[in-house]
Amino acid sequence: MTSLKVIAFDADDTLWHTEHLFQDIQVRLVEILENYAPAEQVRDRLHATEVSNIKLFGYGAKGFTLSMIETAIDISRGKVTASDIHEIVMLGKGLLDAPMNLIDGCVDVLEELKVEYRLLLITKGDVLDQRNKIEKSGLEHMFERTLVVQEKDTETYRALFLEYDMDPQTLAMVGNSMRSDILPILELGGMGIYIPYQVTASFEIVEEDVSHDQFHQLGHISELPEFLKRQ
Secondary structure, eight states: OOOOOEEEEOOBTTTBOOHHHHHHHHHHHHHHTTTTSOHHHHHHHHHHHHHHHHHHHOSSHHHHHHHHHHHHHHHTTTOOOHHHHHHHHHHHHHHHHOOOOBOTTHHHHHHHHTTTSEEEEEEESOHHHHHHHHHHHTOGGGOSEEEEESOOSHHHHHHHHHHTTOOGGGEEEEESOIIIIIHHHHHTTOEEEEOOOSSOOGGGOOOSOOOOTTEEEOSOGGGHHHHHHTO
16 A cells, blocks of 8 residues: 555544434434334334435434434334424434534544544535534644535545545544445455444444455554554
């Protein structure tokens, strides 16, 4: 691989904690709907609804909230109360207002790496939601560019790298999603550095082992600078 020049970072659950908030709200949704269906059925219906709605709503708190409302109406066959719907809406609003909790050590890592590399932030989801997170994080000044896209797939990455005159073979992508952060970059000839998070959104899970010369897995973001020094 050509010498690394660019390090791109995912945002949610790579630089700051996010998915646990969605998981906690799903627990509450199960409680709200416990009189209509068992927990597994509620979770399965929510997942199917989210996947179906991605093409309309994209990723993020707003689409998640709408999918929860739709799930509640479907599961209850229209019997869910206005009070319960209101609580679901307020849960969704809480996601948008949630405090920003950075991953331990990420600031020090970015400070160290920006001396030697061009740093990018590439995240997907609702633009207003993601921009709000970026602003609250206080990390934007660390990056040459912060980019919000609707999907993180091979074609999206290819277009971004072409637009900003970046050779994928000189780039490493750091993230917690095999589907969105790692596999597309490997396909383009870049390096994928996978740092698993404690929980993963259901639509990001990939049920396959990855065997690739440019695939690497770390236990924590704090290991990244030392890893890069060995490349």
